[in-house]
Amino acid sequence: MNATRLLPATLVGLILLFLAFPIVVVVVVSFSSATYLTFPPPAFGLRWYSAYFGSEDWLRPTWLSLWVAAATVVLATLLGTLAALGIARLPRALRVVAAGLILSPLIVPVIVVAIGIYYAFSHYGLVGSPIGLVLAHTCLAVPFVVTSVSASLAGIDPRLEQAALSLGATPGGTFFQVTLPLIRPGVLVGALFAFITSFDELVVALFLSGSGAVTLPRRMWDDLRFAIDPTIAAVSTLTIVLTVLLMGCAHLLRRRAERMRTA
Amino acid sequence: MSEAIVRPFGSADRGRLARIMNMSGRDARGPKNLVPLLLAAPLLLFMLAFYALPVVTMLMRSVSDPAWSLSHYAALPDDAVFQKVFLNTLYTSVIVTLGTLLLGYPVALALVRTRRWAPVILILILLPFWTSVLVRSYAWMVLMGRHGLINEALLAAGLLERPLRILNTPLATQIAMIHILLPYMILPIANALRQIDPSLARAASGLGATPWRTFRQVILPLSMPGVAAGVLLVFVLALGFYITPAMVGGPREITLSMLIAQQVDQLNWGYAATLSAVLLATALAIIAACYRLPGIGNAFRMNTR
Amino acid sequence: MAGAGRGASVSLTDLEKSYDRVAAVAGVSLDIRSGEFLTLLGPSGSGKTTTLMMIAGFEMPTAGDIAIDAESVVAMPPYRRNIGMVFQNYALFPHLTVAENIGFPLKQRGVAKAERAKLVGEALELVHLPGYGERYPRQLSGGQQQRVALARAIVFKPRLLLMDEPLGALDKQLRENLQLEMRRLHADLGITFIYVTHDQEEALTMSDRIAVMNEGLVAQVGRPEDLYDRPSSRFVAGFIGESNFLPAIVRGIEDDVVVAECDGALLRALCPGRMSPSPLAAGEKVMLTTRPERLRFADGAWHSPSSSGAPQNRLSVTVTEAVFAGERCRYMLQAGDGTAMVLKEPSSAAIRRRAVGEQAEIAWSVADTILV
Numbered sequence: 001m002n003a004t005r006l007l008p009a010t011l012v013g014l015i016l017l018f019l020a021f022p023i024v025v026v027v028v029v030s031f032s033s034a035t036y037l038t039f040p041p042p043a044f045g046l047r048w049y050s051a052y053f054g055s056e057d058w059l060r061p062t063w064l065s066l067w068v069a070a071a072t073v074v075l076a077t078l079l080g081t082l083a084a085l086g087i088a089r090l091p092r093a094l095r096v097v098a099a100g101l102i103l104s105p106l107i108v109p110v111i112v113v114a115i116g117i118y119y120a121f122s123h124y125g126l127v128g129s130p131i132g133l134v135l136a137h138t139c140l141a142v143p144f145v146v147t148s149v150s151a152s153l154a155g156i157d158p159r160l161e162q163a164a165l166s167l168g169a170t171p172g173g174t175f176f177q178v179t180l181p182l183i184r185p186g187v188l189v190g191a192l193f194a195f196i197t198s199f200d201e202l203v204v205a206l207f208l209s210g211s212g213a214v215t216l217p218r219r220m221w222d223d224l225r226f227a228i229d230p231t232i233a234a235v236s237t238l239t240i241v242l243t244v245l246l247m248g249c250a251h252l253l254r255r256r257a258e259r260m261r262t263a
Numbered sequence: 264m265s266e267a268i269v270r271p272f273g274s275a276d277r278g279r280l281a282r283i284m285n286m287s288g289r290d291a292r293g294p295k296n297l298v299p300l301l302l303a304a305p306l307l308l309f310m311l312a313f314y315a316l317p318v319v320t321m322l323m324r325s326v327s328d329p330a331w332s333l334s335h336y337a338a339l340p341d342d343a344v345f346q347k348v349f350l351n352t353l354y355t356s357v358i359v360t361l362g363t364l365l366l367g368y369p370v371a372l373a374l375v376r377t378r379r380w381a382p383v384i385l386i387l388i389l390l391p392f393w394t395s396v397l398v399r400s401y402a403w404m405v406l407m408g409r410h411g412l413i414n415e416a417l418l419a420a421g422l423l424e425r426p427l428r429i430l431n432t433p434l435a436t437q438i439a440m441i442h443i444l445l446p447y448m449i450l451p452i453a454n455a456l457r458q459i460d461p462s463l464a465r466a467a468s469g470l471g472a473t474p475w476r477t478f479r480q481v482i483l484p485l486s487m488p489g490v491a492a493g494v495l496l497v498f499v500l501a502l503g504f505y506i507t508p509a510m511v512g513g514p515r516e517i518t519l520s521m522l523i524a525q526q527v528d529q530l531n532w533g534y535a536a537t538l539s540a541v542l543l544a545t546a547l548a549i550i551a552a553c554y555r556l557p558g559i560g561n562a563f564r565m566n567t568r
Numbered sequence: 569m570a571g572a573g574r575g576a577s578v579s580l581t582d583l584e585k586s587y588d589r590v591a592a593v594a595g596v597s598l599d600i601r602s603g604e605f606l607t608l609l610g611p612s613g614s615g616k617t618t619t620l621m622m623i624a625g626f627e628m629p630t631a632g633d634i635a636i637d638a639e640s641v642v643a644m645p646p647y648r649r650n651i652g653m654v655f656q657n658y659a660l661f662p663h664l665t666v667a668e669n670i671g672f673p674l675k676q677r678g679v680a681k682a683e684r685a686k687l688v689g690e691a692l693e694l695v696h697l698p699g700y701g702e703r704y705p706r707q708l709s710g711g712q713q714q715r716v717a718l719a720r721a722i723v724f725k726p727r728l729l730l731m732d733e734p735l736g737a738l739d740k741q742l743r744e745n746l747q748l749e750m751r752r753l754h755a756d757l758g759i760t761f762i763y764v765t766h767d768q769e770e771a772l773t774m775s776d777r778i779a780v781m782n783e784g785l786v787a788q789v790g791r792p793e794d795l796y797d798r799p800s801s802r803f804v805a806g807f808i809g810e811s812n813f814l815p816a817i818v819r820g821i822e823d824d825v826v827v828a829e830c831d832g833a834l835l836r837a838l839c840p841g842r843m844s845p846s847p848l849a850a851g852e853k854v855m856l857t858t859r860p861e862r863l864r865f866a867d868g869a870w871h872s873p874s875s876s877g878a879p880q881n882r883l884s885v886t887v888t889e890a891v892f893a894g895e896r897c898r899y900m901l902q903a904g905d906g907t908a909m910v911l912k913e914p915s916s917a918a919i920r921r922r923a924v925g926e927q928a929e930i931a932w933s934v935a936d937t938i939l940v
Binding site for chain 2: 008009015018019023029082083085089090101107109111112113116118135239243247
């Protein structure tokens with residue numbers, strides 16, 4: 001390996017280190033047994049994990065986040081999949097408008113979305129309510145579901161539907177026996193993204209949580225503002241593990257779907 | 264020869280067949296097809312009710328609070344606080360975009376070029392990408408704090424006598440935001456690079472171009488759509504960033520989104536709505552300006568492959 | 569009311585299909601007999617695939633009628649037409665095994681599981697893929713996938729099978745093997761096959777009859793040998809096989825043969841399609857056509873089989889190119905008025921090879937000369 005190839009490789013290596021290192025740091029700190037935030041930690045232990053699991057103050061928001069995320073997944077996946085199926089067959093003009101509305105949460109700055117929803121929901125009486133969170137998170141998660149399902153749909157050979165019809169399947173039968181199984185990976189990937197979007201969501205939760213529906217990210221945020229407690233490192237590590245597991249599954253699902261498609 | 268019973272093909276038949284035929288798109292152009300609309304309607308209505316109308320109604324406060332007028336907007340040019348915050352937000356976004364571009368392009372190149380290390384590189388990009396913004400910002404708090412890794416390491420190496428104040432400075436915001444937005448720059452560029460026909464580089468080489476020349480004159484220009492997509496994405500996201508500047512940024516350098524949040528806390532809805540409208544308009548204006556550029560569509564595709 | 573035999577009869581009457589203002593099919597009328605193997609042959613854009621799609625039910629005609637077994641099916645959705653169909657890229661369901669793919673149409677018809685398995689097994693035997701039931705399409709080669717597609721299309725015993733360029737994606741050797749298999753399958757099953765292709769060799773090999781299509785219309789329908797020996801138009805003559813075209817001027821009519829002058833020589837030609845509708849006038853410019861392998865050198869050792877005794881046409885030419893192509897020799901010739909021609913004769917030690925620049929006289933049978 002000569003110098004001209006070593007230099008860029010080192011550069012890229014450093015940048016990748018820059019990318020990965022902070023995550024590693026959080027994980028390491030979570031196993032520290034010091035009471036304040038310091039790195040490297042003087043000693044190791046699981047005290048912050050027991051602090052987390054032993055505290056109702058932490059577990060309640062965790063459960064709430066899980067429930068809200070689960071409800072969001074159901075709602076977003078259902079609405080999003082139906083919409084993706086519909087949008088694919090709309091005439092061009094309508095399709096652009098519909099897709100624009102559905103995908104706009106990806107573009108609109110989240111603070112604007114957050115205060116807009118807060119503004120309206122405070123009139124509906126949905127602030128401080130888990131339902132309000134579910135409704136808001138669904139809107140934020142749906143773009144991922146629609147994108148994923150649409151991509152899956154687009155990858156289906158249109159001749160497959162024709163083949164099914166020619167073989168005697170009704171349009172309904174074709175949908176359930178051919179289309180649905182083939183978009184299943186897209187739906188699952190979308191569902192996983194929806195879950196993570198809701199579980200990690202903070203900005204909207206800051207406004208909508210109130211005192212009655214405190215999510216885990218909201219709890220972490222409050223903690224960081226008022227007391228720097230390494231328990232957060234433990235919580236963070238756990239959420240990292242959860243996210244990585246779910247996103248890893250999504251990634252593998254997508255690869256598998258692609259492999260199945262290539263004849 | 265069988266005797267064919269020829270029935271004239273009437274419009275009633277055409278209509279009935281078209282309705283059944285909405286599965287194979289082509290003939291769906293004729294009679295209006297309700298099924299697709301019915302499928303999309305629930306979500307569209309849902310988002311109108313719980314997202315679009317709320318946001319629009321809130322934005323309307325910028326012209327309806329306290330009475331119908333454009334006074335809020337008219338007051339902006341004289342609003343020193345707004346000017347300072349807006350410029351700071353733009354400035355930070357520009358710095359962050361440049362930073363991610365400079366750091367991200369080499370990584371994208373590496374990702375596309377090596378076959379051996381590609382999975383490893385991809386994991387190192389995706390892992391932080393999949394971690395929540397809150398956790399990543401927290402990680403930087405840990406690193407940049409008075410007793411954080413950076414200070415401890417520099418002290419231990421004898422390069423410092425007292426811990427540096429890194430956290431709660433503009434620099435901290437920039438570093439953290441670059442870190443968080445880097446994957447959003449790398450992935451579109453890698454996508455574009457991957458689509459470049461490999462025989463082009465070989466052709467250039469065969470025609471006598473050095474590797475650097477080949478890169479500069481063939482690869483770089485062809486990767487521009489990906490670069491444009493990445494720049495657009497990172498810039499627009501950076502404009503709206505809230506969590507990271509709030510957590511690691513300096514108390515005197517706040518971003519537009521932080522100002523908006525402050526105003527909402529103080530119930531200055533009219534002002535908050537005005538600021539939101541400006542933020543949204545800025546983001547939309549930039550997107551609209553770049554929309555014509557080729558390859559932009561890829562920016563909003565969640566492809567990590 | 570089903571016709572006699574196992575195959576369906578198909579009648580297309582004034583079939584039209586237009587998109588916006590472009591007519592893909594501009595008025596096709598065709599009667600396809602029960603049990604025959606009919607090919608729709610034509611270049612891309614000729615409307616052959618669109619016609620097939622209308623028969624299948626995936627495109628709606630803008631005018632005209634389609635009757636299968638004397639019953640109009642135009643208002644019938646594709647899933648009720650009971651037609652087997654094979655697509656160019658096979659369209660096998662990737663998420664189902666081979667057995668599930670083949671069993672799919674049986675499932676739609678409510679066939680019980682045990683019966684399904686039996687029929688699927690039989691179908692697999694028929695296409696020479698026994699035991700492949702548990703594999704997935706992506707594990708099969710192109711030729712195997714095509715056979716599975718065939719099996720799937722016939723397992724429910726349709727009376728009509730439609731095929732849209734099914735062998736297009738395969739290499740030459742595989743294609744030829746599968747062509748023979750399809751011929752055999754057709755003979756075994758006895759059902760009607762409608763086959764679409766742009767490959768005229770394929771059409772000539774496999775079909776009972778060929779309908780040549782061009783620009784949305786049927787140019788000529790007939791048996792392969794009829795289309796080859798008696799093309800009714802310049803297009804058909806040029807599209808099927810190789811043809812020589814000789815511009816000539818009408819000089820007269822003798823019985824049912826036209827006499828025309830080409831390059832100073834009087835040639836005689838048959839006009840299978842022309843005599844009654846518009847009698848030819850003297851001085852009219854026409855085009856005569858003949859096949860390269862029907863020509864021979866008048867003084868040569870090779871006598872084309874159709875030449876003995878029959879009236880001959882003769883022409884003086886110069887040899888411009890001579891190519892040895894394995895079993896044949898190909899000569900490019902030029903007549904006095906610049907008309908280019910091709911002559912093919914078998915290559916053999918007994919036949920003298922001509923040299924470039926050589927003058928020669930060629931002869932061929934009047935029966936092999938057609939006015940188009």
